[in-house]
Amino acid sequence: MEKLFYCLTFDSTHYAIKIEKRMKDAELKGVIIPTPREVSASCGLSLKFLEEDKPGIIGLLEEADRERVTLYLIDRRESTYQAEKLEW
Amino acid sequence: MSVEIDARGLACPKPVILTKKEIDKGTKDIVTIVDNEIAKENVTKLISKMSFDFDVEVCEGDFFIHFTTGSEMGLEEQGALKPEIEDLVIYVASERMGVGNDELGDALMKGYFYTLTERTPYPKAILFVNGGVKMTVATSPVLDHLRALEEKGVEILSCGTCLDYYNMKDQLAVGGVTNMYTILDTMNGAKKLAKV
Structure with a gap:
């Protein structure tokens, strides 16, 4: 299980599914997960991915997505889990 | 001190x-x-x-x-104090989670299996029947999650009759093939049974 990963949260489930589709079409690796508990925001579905896929996945987002999508770094290396909100 | x-x-x-x-x-x-x-x-x-x-x-x-x-x-x-595996069998009877919208059902299914990999204790077995067998073949959207669960000792079993019906017998990519006798024994013998 990855202890350090990125997570995109969305303002709606429709939007999460839409971005996942874009990601699949671009053959990028990321998985749909329930929004981690450390992040108390937005809709129930999120997109999880690792550092190597970050540029590709962020590249799929458009300027218009800025208000609808939030990027987090989830850190579970310590017993207390942390989520850091990042700019993208 | x-x-x-x-x-x-x-x-x-x-x-x-x-x-x-x-x-x-x-x-x-x-x-x-x-x-x-x-x-x-x-x-x-x-x-x-x-x-x-x-x-x-x-x-x-x-x-x-x-x-x-x-x-x-x-x-x-x-190990005895914190069992990694509990006496729970999960019965997966379709390729989606819930009824209503297929696209949403697909997304929920992915979320479900991902969460299973994150939560302990793990179930002792997951049974896939009818459309559920689409989760255990090469084109499955949750293949990685099921492989992770299998590695943890979760038994992954797909209904052979069902794989045959969908012409996917040679595409099984995780776990084993089973028959109705084993499905029945596994379900009836479990302390807890969850249906997806």
């Missing part, structure tokens, strides 16, 4: 972090002192998670949590 961590008055998650730091230092006997129930719960949860024994002494509203790291418990005993 035990090391005392006075975490009274500190906000969550400070007491846990301080305790963890002391454990990581390799200190053997530790006493963490906290002044509220939530902090006590969080610290003892950490200690339990690491399979150490502890005692809590309540004194004038403060909690004194005594524990010893690297306890003498054998690996087997630890």
Whole structure:
């Protein structure tokens, strides 16, 4: 299980599914997960991915997505889990 | 000599972090002192998670949590205390989670299996029948999650009749093939059964 990963949260489930589709079409690796508990925001579905896929996945987002999508770094290396909100 | 961590008055998650730091230092006997129930719960949860024994002494509203790291418990005993696998069978009868919208059902299914990989104890077996067998073949959207579960010792079983019906017998990519006798025995013999 990855202890350090990125997570995109969305303002709606429709939007999460839409971005996942874009990601699949671009053959990028990321998985749909329930929004981690450390992040108390937005809709129930999120997109999880690792550092190597970050540029590709962020590249799929458009300027218009800025208000609808939030990027987090989830850190579970310590017993207390942390989520850091990042700019993208 | 035990090391005392006075975490009274500190906000969550400070007491846990301080305790963890002391454990990581390799200190053997530790006493963490906290002044509220939530902090006590969080610290003892950490200690339990690491399979150490502890005692809590309540004194004038403060909690004194005594524990010893690297306890003498054998690996087997630890396994018995915290079973990784529970007597639960999950029965997957379709390729989606719930009825209503297919696109949403697909997304929920992915979320479901991902969450299963994250949560312990794991189920002892997952049975796939009818459209559910689409989850165990090469084109499955949850193949990685099922492989991770199989690695943890979860038995992944697909209905052979169903694979045959969908012409996917040669595409099975995780777990084994089973028949109605085993499906029935596995379901009826389980303490708990969950249907997806």
